[in-house]
Amino acid sequence: MPRAIVAEHSGGPEVLQVREVDQPRPGPGEVLIRIAAAGVNFVDVYHREARYPTRFPFTPGSEAAGTVVAAGPGVQFREGDRVASGEAKKTYAEYAILPAEKAVAVPDGVDDRTAAALLLQGFTAHYLCTSTFPVGPEHTVLLHAGAGGVGLLLTQLLKARGARVITTAGSDEKVALSRAAGADEVLHYDGFADHVRELTGQHGVNVVFDGVGKDTFDDSLGSLAVRGMLVLFGAASGPVPPVDPQRLAAAGSVFLTRPTLNSYLRDARERQWRAGELFDAVQAGRLSVRIGRTYPLAEAAQAHEDLQARRTTGKVLLLP
Numbered sequence: 246m247p248r249a250i251v252a253e254h255s256g257g258p259e260v261l262q263v264r265e266v267d268q269p270r271p272g273p274g275e276v277l278i279r280i281a282a283a284g285v286n287f288v289d290v291y292h293r294e295a296r297y298p299t300r301f302p303f304t305p306g307s308e309a310a311g312t313v314v315a316a317g318p319g320v321q322f323r324e325g326d327r328v329a330s331g332e333a334k335k336t337y338a339e340y341a342i343l344p345a346e347k348a349v350a351v352p353d354g355v356d357d358r359t360a361a362a363l364l365l366q367g368f369t370a371h372y373l374c375t376s377t378f379p380v381g382p383e384h385t386v387l388l389h390a391g392a393g394g395v396g397l398l399l400t401q402l403l404k405a406r407g408a409r410v411i412t413t414a415g416s417d418e419k420v421a422l423s424r425a426a427g428a429d430e431v432l433h434y435d436g437f438a439d440h441v442r443e444l445t446g447q448h449g450v451n452v453v454f455d456g457v458g459k460d461t462f463d464d465s466l467g468s469l470a471v472r473g474m475l476v477l478f479g480a481a482s483g484p485v486p487p488v489d490p491q492r493l494a495a496a497g498s499v500f501l502t503r504p505t506l507n508s509y510l511r512d513a514r515e516r517q518w519r520a521g522e523l524f525d526a527v528q529a530g531r532l533s534v535r536i537g538r539t540y541p542l543a544e545a546a547q548a549h550e551d552l553q554a555r556r557t558t559g560k561v562l563l564l565p
Contacts, residue, residue, distance in 0.1 A: 248565070249338035250545045252303045255295035258549040261305070261337075263542065269342045271317035276343050278328060281357035282539075283336040284308030284365055285548045285561040286394075287456075287481055293549065296484070305545075306336030306563075309343075310351060310360035320345040327351040331365030332510065337545055339565040346513060349520040354528045362394075362534050362560035365506070367523040369478065370399035372509035373454055374406060377502060378474050382407030384451040387441055387468050389413045389461050390481065391423035391431060394560045397535050399454060400426040405531060411444060413437050413461075415555060422535070422558055438464035449473060449497075459483035471497035478504055481555075535559030 246265040254260060271277045289305040291297045310329035313322050322328060322345055332347040351360045374380045386403055390396045391412025403410045404427040412428040414420045420431045432440050441450060449470035455461055456479030465475050477485065493499050510516050526532035537559030540548045544563075551557050 247339040248542065249304050249335065250306075250542065250563075252293055252301060252305070254301050255293065255299065258293075258546040258553070260293065261546040261549060263545075266304075266338070269340060271315050271320075271342055273318045274320060274345050275317045276313045276320055276322050276328065276345050276348060277315040278309065278311040278341055278343055279314050280309045280311040280336060280339060280341055280565050282310055282361035283338075283542075283563045283565070284331075284361050285540075285545075285552060285563060286365055287479060287552065289337075290549055290553060291480075304335035304337055306338070306341075307331060307333050308361060308365040309333055309336035309341055310357045310364075311341075314340070316345070322348065322350075327357065327360075329357075329360040329364050331368050331506070337542065337563060339542070347510075347516070349517065352524050352528060355524055358536060358539075358562060359527065359534050361562055362536050363398075363523055363527065364520065366394040366560065367398055367532075367534075368506055368510065368519050369395050370402050371519045371523060372504070372506070373399060373476060373478060374402050374408075376509055377476050377478075377504050378452045378454075380406045380408045380452070385409040385411065385445055387411045387413075387437075387450045387453045387465070388428075389453070389455050389457045389465070390415075391426070391428055392419035392558045393456070393481075394535075394537075395456060395479075396423065397426045397559055398532065400428050401532050402526075403427075405526075411441060411450065419558060426533075434461065437461075438467040441468040445470070452476060454478065457481050458485050466492065466496045466499065469496055469499045472499065473497065474500040474502065476502055476504065536562060538562070539564050 251264040252260040328348040458480030460482035
């Protein structure tokens with residue numbers, strides 16, 4: 246029988262256990278894939294902890310790449326096609342069902358691990374700098390966790406759009422990785438708002454992309470220029486407490502938004518546009534995807550523990 250990771254209830258990483266499960270079967274509009282690699286993301290942690298609404302028993306995972314082994318009626322994919330998705334379910338497994346409309350074909354020039362490592366964080370990086378705040382050469386950006394999976398991809402996309410990029414990182418190793426991705430300045434977290442002011446002649450940055458959350462939120466607001474935008478897209482350090490809107494006025498009539506991926510993948514056209522630009526950039530050598538750590542499927546708990554402890558850089562993958 247195929248194996249999957251199952252959490253019987255919410256809790257710490259230790260609740261992630263390997264179980265034998267029934268082989269899933271695709272229905273209309275679905276494909277069954279044999280998973281080559283599955284992405285590990287903070288959203289999986291939030292579900293495991295029931296920080297997001299979750300029904301247990303639960304198999305985490307929304308991102309994977311692999312090969313189609315069966316297709317339901319009304320599907321354009323065929324057995325043997327290589328596909329990937331950042332919008333699947335239960336991908337911490339050897340096999341998974343994908344909605345065909347939320348799967349994209351993997352080009353021949355992109356291997357399975359790269360495809361699995363790219364989509365969810367790549368989609369996020371893409372919508373942040375093209376749609377949430379369309380970044381251009383006239384902008385200075387502060388990006389937290391510059392050596393993380395989203396951070397490394399987003400830095401490269403921001404530099405391709407001509408922006409000045411300031412990042413934060415939590416260790417000397419991560420500082421070096423962020424610089425290698427193209428960051429103009431890399432700061433440690435302590436006192437970063439003051440350093441940002443110094444680097445910008447006291448003006449502040451046009452936009453802050455903040456996936457850290459509680460620990461950085463206040464100083465992120467303090468780093469913004471007048472009428473700047475704080476884009477809060479994650480909560481690696483915990484959720485931000487409720488915010489008094491008057492704080493936005495005091496910070497310089499700034500904007501605050503909390504985007505989610507679903508709002509930026511509204512239809513097949515938008516999904517294919519974003520995936521196409523990402524895959525094209527990888528194939529052309531303009532976008533490098535760093536796979537920082539890989540773990541066997543059975544070590545999903547260790548992958549979560551390392552991710553939460555910020556011991557990882559780049560993308561974390563599970564290999565069934």
